[in-house]
Amino acid sequence: MRNFIRFFSGRYPIGLVLLAVLSQTLLAEPRGTGDIGLVVERATGNLTAINTTSRRAVGKITGLGDLSHASLVYSPDERYAFVFGRDGALTKVDVLENKIVKRVEQAHNSVGGAISQDGRLIATSNYDPGGVRVFSAETLEKVADIKAEYGEGQLARVVGLVDAPGQKFVFSLFEAGEIWTADLHDPKNPKIQKFKAGKEPYDALISPEGRYYIAGLFGEDGLALLDLWNPDAGIRKIVPEYAKDDPKLPVFKMPHLEGRALIGDYWFLPAVGHHELLVIDRREWKVVRKIALDGQPVFVIPRPDERQIWVNFALPDNDRLDVIDTRDLAVVRRLTPGKAVLHMEFTPKGQEVWVSARDDDRVLVYDTENFRELARLPADKPSGIFFTSRAHRLGL
């Protein structure tokens, strides 16, 4: 008995230490993942898991291959991330345990992906071999292979792949100049519908409610619009002002089209090659205003409450972020987070924004109300930042 007491007290309470260790491992507090995010470290093929409540790194997941231009989507329960690597690898990551669950090399060269409306299917957007492959989210087993065939059996590179209502995926074929919709209600037999879109679609977005799919065209001026509520009406060319590059203003980084950039009836889209944002009224699909900027915009992302729009820039102006006040559409603040500011992600209610500065190897957290820096985390060549709240948004 005395020994038993000594076990839990006295100078060396080994029992207490053991209990503490056991409770850490066996009786760990159950927790959710709603305040977890992943930062892509593109050069080393790692992900850093962060917690937006503590503003700290909480894990590191290694061995994901070539993560340049990598993106990821989340399962509906916010537990798993599906990471799309440039080298064609698809990796399922457990963000609670910070480990890789499963990994398949599904293509040679890949540029992104999407998760289906019901969360059961993962689709990849491939350059080589050109097409879309569909996998079970549970097992990563391949369930469908949609070859992006055009002309005389050539395969086009696929860009702008998004999920859409009705268990659909929508994507664009760069060389073919087409937009395809694929209905995956029967995953082994996708129903494909094809549309002529215009020359060289390079990226696309879907509106937040999932009705409009809009592709940017590199080979000609304007955007291609597909109304998914009325697909038989076909593609409509809109916004001829959405011009391709001007020889005087070369494009050092192609802008990203973001489905979130819709406020009320107005789209805020980056102009290609020009130092401005286009404001497009979606009732008429006309440019109603151009907001002058000091560089070529890349990402244009509204704060979730829509009171601000944050913009980053292409080389050589990629060391800063501009904040636009949506009340008067004026740039009200400029921040300089570091060299090569690649991406920004808002917390779901918008009080903070997380920003990656690739060439300074850091991620910064700003208070979006007073623009104060709240935290600074080291990261190895960080690019995309993805919070789990994306799990419940179409097209993200």
Next chain:
Amino acid sequence: MRFGLFALLVSALALGQVSTPTPERQQALLDLLHQDCGSCHGMTLQGGLGPALLSSALAGKSEAMLAGTILNGRPGTAMPPWSRFLSREEADWLVTQLKYNPPRFNDATRP
């Protein structure tokens, strides 16, 4: 004669400095290659929306043409002119590296 030799030596040194970037500049150029050129050509240069820049892919192409493409871009494609970021000599150096001394990716990020 002695002065002539001296002048030759000085100009050769100067030439050497112009045609081979400093080690720091070489690193900056390799970073530019992998990170910024990499956004279209792939970080490991295996190609993306832009073509692959591996030595095998560049084998048949003239160095002058490749350096010209870097500096002046290719009208009608997404390739912009990079002349505001690097000089002719630096473009030549980069082309030589790409063709004959292909930089492994880790060399660029982990000096």
